[in-house]
Amino acid sequence: MSVLDSTTTILASGVRLTVPLAFAACGEYLAERAGAMNISVEAMMLSAAFTSVATASATGSATVGLAAGVLTGLVVGFVHGNLSHRAQINTFVIGLVLNALVLGLTSYLITTEQFTAHQVGVLSIPLLQDIPLIGKPLFSQRWPAYLLILLVPLTWWLVERSRWGLELRAVGENPQAADVTGIKVNVRRRQALLWCGALAGLGGAYLAVGEVGSFNQNMTAGRGYLVIAAVIFGAWRLGRTLLGCLVFGLSDAMRLALPALGVTLNAQLLVAAPYLLALLAMLLFTTQHREPAALGRPFERGST
C-alpha cells in the first residue's frame, strides 16, 4: 500500500468516525448555548444506536432504523428536559443516571434477541470522489452523512440568526434577565434539549446502522463525552466544535490504522488517545474559553 493510499484510508476512516460526533455536537452545542449542560448525550447516542438496529431488523429498513434512532434521542431529551428543567432535579445527576441506565438496559436487551444486520447505503458523488487524497473521505460516504451539509448551517443559523436562538443565548447567559424580558427560560431549555436529542440520536443511529451495521454492548464507548469535550474544545463556537470532532475522529482512526501499518502500540493506550487529546486540547485552549455564563445553572421563577 502506498503512503497516499494509506493516508486516504486513514482520512476516510477518520471522517466516518467524525460524522456521528458531528451530528451530536451540533445538538450539544445548541443545548449548551441555552445553558443546558447535557451530560446525557451519551445516553441519547447509545439508546438511539440500539433502537435503530432493533427497528432496522424488525422492518428490514436501515432508513426506518435511522428515524427510530432520532425519535429515541428525542425521547431521552424530553425525559432529561422535564426532569431537570421542569422538576428541577440536578441536571448532572440526571445525565449520569440516564447514561448508566441506558448502558445497562441496552446491554441487557442485546442478549434477548438476535438482530439481523442492516446498513444504509453508500452514496458516492461522481467525479468529486476521484479527487486524490480527499475524494474518497469526503465524497464517498453513507448517505445520511451528507445531512451534515444541511444540519450544520441550520444549527448555526438557528443559534445566531433566529429569534429562537437569540432567546436561547439570552437564557444561557442570564436566565433571570431573560425571564424579565418575558422569555420562558425552562421552555427554551427543554426545546434546546429536544434539538440536542434529535441530533445526538441521529449520530448514535448513524454509528449503528450507518457505519457498523449492528449493535454491540456499549458501542458508543464514551463518544457522548467526547462530544461534550468537543464543545468545550470549540469554546462554544460551532466551527471550532466541529474541528474538535474531526480531531477526535482522526485520532480514533489512527488508533484503528496503526496496527495495520505495522506500528505496535499498547491497544489500551490507543483507546485512551482521543480522551488524552481532548484533555490536552482543553489545557492548551482553556484561556480562550467564553462559556455561556449560566451554563449548568438551574433556573427557577421567583428565586434570585
Add this chain to the structure above:
Amino acid sequence: MTPTTSAVPILELRGITKSYGTVKACAGVDLRVDAGEIHGLLGENGAGKSSLMKVLLGLVRRDAGTVLVRGEEVALDSPQEAAELGIGMVHQHFSLINGLTVWENVALGDNGKVNKQAICADIAEVSARYGLTVEPDARVETLSAGERQRVEVVKCLRRNPQILILDEPTSVLTQAESEELFAVLGRVVQEEGRAVILISHKLAEIAQATDRVTVLRKGCVAFRAVTADTTPQLLARQMVGREVSLGEEAAALGLVPADKRRKDGGGGPEGQQPVLRLAGLTVDQGGVRLLADVDLTVGPGEIVALYGVEGNGQATLGDVLAGLIPPTAGTIEVTGDRVDVTRPGALSKAGLGIVPEDRHHSGVVLDMSVAENLTMKALDKVSGRFLLRRRAMLAEARRLADEFNIVTPSLDAPVRSLSGGNQQRVVLARELSGHTRVLVAAQPTHGLDVGAIEDMYARLRAAAAEGVGVLLISTEFEEVMALATRIAVISSGRITGALPVSEATAERLGMLVGGEAA
C-alpha cells in the same frame, strides 16, 4: 399635562398582598398613578417596593388584591401580559445580558423575525428623540454603568410603554447622568402623557422629580402626598418611621451638604507612619491603562476619600486592594511593610480589611451561614488543626453580631436571607475583626436604606476613632464630604488632586473629576 384626580387613573392597585413564606412583603398596598405624572415610590430596603413592582410586572403572582389598568381589571400573570398592557420597567440591577450586543438585548422580548436593520433603526430613532446615545453593535459587557442604564432606558422606551417604572435608576449614575435621565423622564410625562413610577430612597431626587409620592414602610402605605405639599424632612420621617435629624444622615439623603465646619485632620496626628501607602500603582489590562501611577497614603485614624465618577479606575483599585488582581507596577505598603500582593490573602494578613463594592460577588458567600461568613477571615480562632470548633465559631459570631447590631433570624441562617444593610454589616464586622489596621470601603452604602447608611457612617467613624485608617472609595459627593478628612480625586485611572475637606467645594472637586487641576 397636569395630573387630574377626577379622570380614570392609568394604573390603580387595590389591597395588593404578597408573602414569601412567613414574610409579608406587601400587606394591602393601594396605589394610584395618573397619566402625565411622575409618581415617587419611597421606602427603605425591604419596605416592599420591589415586591410591589414585581407583581406589577407579572414576575410574581400576588396573593390578594386587584390591579386596574385604565379602569379595567387585569390578571397580570406573566411578563408578556404586563408588556402588552404597556407596563415597562428599567431595572435596578440591570436586566441586560452581558454576552449579547446592545441591539440583541433590545430585540429580546419582541416577537417574530429578528430584523437587525429594523431594530437598529428603532434604536437610532429613540436615541435621537430622547438624546440617549447608544452604540447598537457594542457588547454590553464592555459598557460602563451609565451606558448600560441608557441602553435599558432605550430598550424600555422603544416598547412605547404607557407606564414606565424605574427602580433606583440613579444609584450607579453620576450627577450629570442623573440629570440627563430626569430630563428624559420629564419629557416622557409632560409631552407624551405617559406615567412614570420612580422608586428611590434618595429624598432629593423624589423631591425634585416627582409630582406625587407614596411612602411604603414594612409592606404598608405609610404616607401619600402631593410632592409640592411636603418636605424632604417629613418624607424622611415617614419612610424611617422616626425623626431623622443627624447632619450626616441628611447628607446621605442628599438633603444638605455636610457640615464643612468640621475640623480638619480629625484623624491621626501629623508625622505618624501611614497605615496604607500606595506608590506608583499601575494596572494595565488588555492594552488599557486602568490605573496610572497612583500614589496615596492613609494615616492611622484618618478617613481618606477617593472620589470620582464611576468607571475611572475605582473598581480596579478595589480589586487590587482585595488581592483579586496583581498590579502591573507599583507597591502597596501596610503599616510600613511592603506586601507581596501575588500571594493570596497577603493583604489581609498584613492587616488590610476590605468592604468590596459588590458585596454579593466578593463580599459574602450568600449561601453560607452568618456565623461562617463572620468567622471566615479568623479561622485560626475558631478551628483546630483540622476541625472547626463550632462552639467557638458561634461564640465569636455572636460577639460580632452583637457588636455590629446584625439582625438575623439565627447565626445559622444563610446570609442570603438578610437585608442588604445587614449583609453589609456582616462584611464590615468580619473585616474589622482581628488586627485590621486599614479598612478599604468601596461604595459601602450602595443600595442601602437610610438607617443602614447612618449606621455605616457611624461605624466607619468609630473605626477611625480607634486608629484604623479608612480609605473610602465613593462616587457620592455628600458621602465623601460627610465622612472624609481628606479627599483625593480619581479621573481616568489617575489621581488628579487631593484636598483637605475644608478646602473642598463642589466646584473644585468637579474640576478635578473632570481631569483638571483645581
